[in-house]
Amino acid sequence: MIRVRGLRKDYPGGSRALDDVDLDIGPGEFVALIGPSGAGKSTLLRCLNGLVTPTAGRVEVGGVAVTGATPETLRRIRSGVGFVFQQFNLLRRLTVLENTVLGRLSHAARWRSLVGWFDAADLARARATLARVGLDGLDTRRIDTLSGGQQQRVAIARALVQAPAVILADEPMASLDPSLAHTVMELLRRINQEDGITVIASLHVLELAQAYGQRIIGLHRGRVVHDGAADSLDEAATTRIFGPGATGGAR
Amino acid sequence: MRHGGRWAGWAAIAAVFIWSAVATEVSAGRMVEGLPFMWDFLRRMVPPDPSVLGNAVRGAIQTIQIAIVGTVVAAVLALPVGFAAARNAAPRWLFYTSRLLLNAFRAVDTLVYALFFVAAVGLGPFPGVLAVIVYTATVLAKLYSEAIEAIEPGPVEAVRATGATSLQVLRWGVLPQLVPQFLSFTLYRFETNIRAAAVLGFVGAGGIGFYVQTYLRLLNYPAAASVLLVLVVLVMMVDFASSRLRARLV
Numbered sequence: 357m358i359r360v361r362g363l364r365k366d367y368p369g370g371s372r373a374l375d376d377v378d379l380d381i382g383p384g385e386f387v388a389l390i391g392p393s394g395a396g397k398s399t400l401l402r403c404l405n406g407l408v409t410p411t412a413g414r415v416e417v418g419g420v421a422v423t424g425a426t427p428e429t430l431r432r433i434r435s436g437v438g439f440v441f442q443q444f445n446l447l448r449r450l451t452v453l454e455n456t457v458l459g460r461l462s463h464a465a466r467w468r469s470l471v472g473w474f475d476a477a478d479l480a481r482a483r484a485t486l487a488r489v490g491l492d493g494l495d496t497r498r499i500d501t502l503s504g505g506q507q508q509r510v511a512i513a514r515a516l517v518q519a520p521a522v523i524l525a526d527e528p529m530a531s532l533d534p535s536l537a538h539t540v541m542e543l544l545r546r547i548n549q550e551d552g553i554t555v556i557a558s559l560h561v562l563e564l565a566q567a568y569g570q571r572i573i574g575l576h577r578g579r580v581v582h583d584g585a586a587d588s589l590d591e592a593a594t595t596r597i598f599g600p601g602a603t604g605g606a607r
Numbered sequence: 608m609r610h611g612g613r614w615a616g617w618a619a620i621a622a623v624f625i626w627s628a629v630a631t632e633v634s635a636g637r638m639v640e641g642l643p644f645m646w647d648f649l650r651r652m653v654p655p656d657p658s659v660l661g662n663a664v665r666g667a668i669q670t671i672q673i674a675i676v677g678t679v680v681a682a683v684l685a686l687p688v689g690f691a692a693a694r695n696a697a698p699r700w701l702f703y704t705s706r707l708l709l710n711a712f713r714a715v716d717t718l719v720y721a722l723f724f725v726a727a728v729g730l731g732p733f734p735g736v737l738a739v740i741v742y743t744a745t746v747l748a749k750l751y752s753e754a755i756e757a758i759e760p761g762p763v764e765a766v767r768a769t770g771a772t773s774l775q776v777l778r779w780g781v782l783p784q785l786v787p788q789f790l791s792f793t794l795y796r797f798e799t800n801i802r803a804a805a806v807l808g809f810v811g812a813g814g815i816g817f818y819v820q821t822y823l824r825l826l827n828y829p830a831a832a833s834v835l836l837v838l839v840v841l842v843m844m845v846d847f848a849s850s851r852l853r854a855r856l857v
Contacts, residue, residue: 405768435770445765447783458779462770470778511765518769 357383357522357554358404363413365399365578373399374410375578381556383521386548388569388586389558392598395575397558401524404556405437406430418521435462438515438553440544442527444507446499452510453495456482459517478517485517486510489543505536512543516551523547525557529564537561541568562594652832659822659830663837666808666815670841673732673807673814674800677739682793684744689751696755705748712745717803721812732813739804743796750792751785758784787856794856798849805838815841 360379366372373396381387389397402408403415406422415422417433425433438459446455460478461469468474486492489509499507508528515523525544529537541557545568548555559565565572566586574582574589574597581596582589690696692705720741724734758781766780808816815838822831 407764407768431770431772433770434768437768439765439768441761441765443761445761447762447766447779449787450783458766458771459769461766461772461775461779466772466775469775514765514769 357381357385357418358556359414359416360400360404361414363400363403363415364411365396365403365408366411373578374403374413377413377578377580379573379580379583381554383554384548384552385554385556386545386568386570387554387556388565388572389556389575390560390562390565390572390597391558391575393560394577395597396578397575398526399578400575401439401526401556401558404522404524405434405439407439431462435518436521438518438520438523440508440511440515440523440525440528442530444504444511444531446507446510446514448500449498451495452486452491452497452499452502453479453482455499455510456486456513456517459514462518482513482517485513489513489516504532505539508532508536508540509543512540512547516547516553520553522554522556525555527558527560530560537564544568562589565589648828651828654829655832655836656827656829657833659818659833660837662818663815663834666818666834667837667841669732670801670804670807670814670816671845673735673739673804674797677736677804678743678793678797678800680736681740681743681747681796682789684740685747685751686789688744688748689755692748692752693755695758696752705752709745709749712741713749715742717742717800718806718810721807721810725811730811730813735804735807735812735814738807738812739800742803743800747792747796750796751789754785754788754792791853791856794849794853798846801842801845805842 358379358381360377363374363377363379364372365374375396377396377400389400391397399408403410404417404422406415406425410423413423417437420429420433422430422433447458454472457474457478460474460481464474464478483492483495486495489512491506491509491513494502494506499510502510508531512523512528523544528544529540532540541564544555544557547553557568559569566589569586572582572584572586572589573580574593576597576599582593584593688705688709691701692709694702697705717738720738721735724737728734728737762784763776763780766776771779804814804816805819806816808814808818809820811817815834818834819831819838822828822834
């Protein structure tokens with residue numbers, strides 16, 4: 357599903373966010389990406405859908421090269437990859453339904469989508485998805501009237517309505533109340549199990565990674581220092597990822 | 608050292624103030640001597656002359672019309688210029704050129720432009736409209752460009768991440784963040800333009816100001832009072848309606 361080879365990303369100013377990363381992620385996996393802040397988790401996720409262009413290396417999604425792709429190809433790849441952001445990144449003055457149906461933009465007739473005329477089928481799909489994430493009845497509410505937990509569910513609905521093969525979630529619960537973290541993670545797990553969508557979620561809370569990830573990949577200073585099943589995360593691995601003295605759950 | 612610097616700063620401000628006050632012949636004595644004349648001026652305005660209300664209302668309506676046409680045309684012109692003057696939307700050379708031109712044009716007020724356009728196209732409301740357009744377009748372009756620079760990148764990135772085209776990203780990631788603000792700025796400028804257009808008549812550029820000036824010159828204070836009252840009511844009504852509308856936009 358996802359193939360990463362020799363991935364390197366240097367930011368201007370000389371900081372190296374990713375250093376020679378190799379990864380293979382199969383269809384239907386639920387991967388928890390962990391590491392201290394600044395380890396390169398966000399950069400890695402953004403390289404997977406081309407929001408960030410790597411300095412070197414190769415990324416393939418579904419057998420198609422993301423690195424060096426034409427804008428047209430890149431749009432097709434992104435269309436099949438949902439992205440859930442830490443800050444939700446919704447259009448606050450638009451309604452819940454409008455935000456959700458934006459996930460259909462790559463499928464919509466281009467000129468009609470520019471005047472806000474969406475297909476009935478796309479709208480129906482958006483409504484059904486909203487119901488699925490537990491937001492039925494809120495279609496016409498403006499985003500800025502919702503709670504943080506509701507907003508993140510709209511963001512997940514926007515990704516889900518794309519009918520993607522992969523959902524990338526960048527710290528999806530970091531801006532939320534800790535009690536809401538499980539709601540969001542539970543939702544991602546259901547999507548993973550019921551739809552067979554590959555989920556890669558970066559998390560900074562170790563317990564969540566162990567509770568939800570089938571596979572845990574640990575990053576430290578841009579390098580993969582751990583890769584294994586959820587129960588493989590022993591003390592030695594935790595130390596490699598978070599450094600000595602880390603007890604996990606760093607927040 | 609820092610303490611001494613602060614005292615020097617205050618002393619400099621005081622010196623500049625005194626220098627300016629002397630140069631502008633500020634005098635409490637003359638102010639007091641003038642009080643009876645001010646009182647006399649106001650007394651002669653009472654009661655206002657209702658027979659000129661027709662003229663006053665006609666002038667007021669024309670003032671609103673000048674402000675409407677001027678603001679709308681200015682808003683349309685300001686749109687592309689606003690993008691050209693936004694650091695994050697335009698190439699460097701265009702950004703700097705636009706900013707420089709905007710600042711230069713904005714240094715001159717509507718009334719001065721009105722003098723210029725009256726000389727160019729003759730008396731009447733049309734030069735007034737042109738003056739409002741030029742000044743308002745530059746002010747709005749500056750405000751628009753600042754709104755464009757303050758845009759949140761997150762939602763834009765999110766729309767791009769769905770596989771949308773550049774135009775779709777602009778329409779759904781950028782515009783929803785800008786349109787309410789643009790409308791709000793434009794309405795605010797409309798309020799200001801009513802006041803600006805009200806004095807355009809002083810230089811022959813149409814509107815209610817023409818009547819204010821004419822009656823004052825004819826020493827017909829009751830008539831001038833009527834016109835001023837209409838002006839006050841007009842400005843208050845527009846301010847009220849416009850601020851209500853703006854509150855709903857944001």
